[in-house]
Amino acid sequence: MEDVKINNKRSIRHCILFLFDQGMKANGAVKKITYTYGDVLKLNKCHRWFKELKNGNRNLKDAARKGRPTKLDDDILN
Numbered sequence: 153m154e155d156v157k158i159n160n161k162r163s164i165r166h167c168i169l170f171l172f173d174q175g176m177k178a179n180g181a182v183k184k185i186t187y188t189y190g191d192v193l194k195l196n197k198c199h200r201w202f203k204e205l206k207n208g209n210r211n212l213k214d215a216a217r218k219g220r221p222t223k224l225d226d227d228i229l230n
Contacts, residue, residue, distance in 0.1 A: 161214070162212055162213070164185065164189070164192055164193055165201065165212040166212060167181075167185050167189075168185070168193075168198060168201045168205075169205065169210065169212065171184060171185075172201075172202060172205045177202075178195065178198045178199045178201075178202040179195065181198055181202070182194075182195050182198045185198075
């Protein structure tokens, strides 16, 4: 089967959610996603998402985190 390219993290997360809801284990989900889309998901990342889903967190967006601001505010520097 020819690999279908997918570059969007949220699209992969939707696939993980679908396979989780189907009762699949993380190992099986990685195999199925890798077979379909190529090497876009590592097992440890899938395990982390399955843990979140088992705990009831079905939010597929990236969590806010501290880090470098995306925009520099010149007024703050003066």
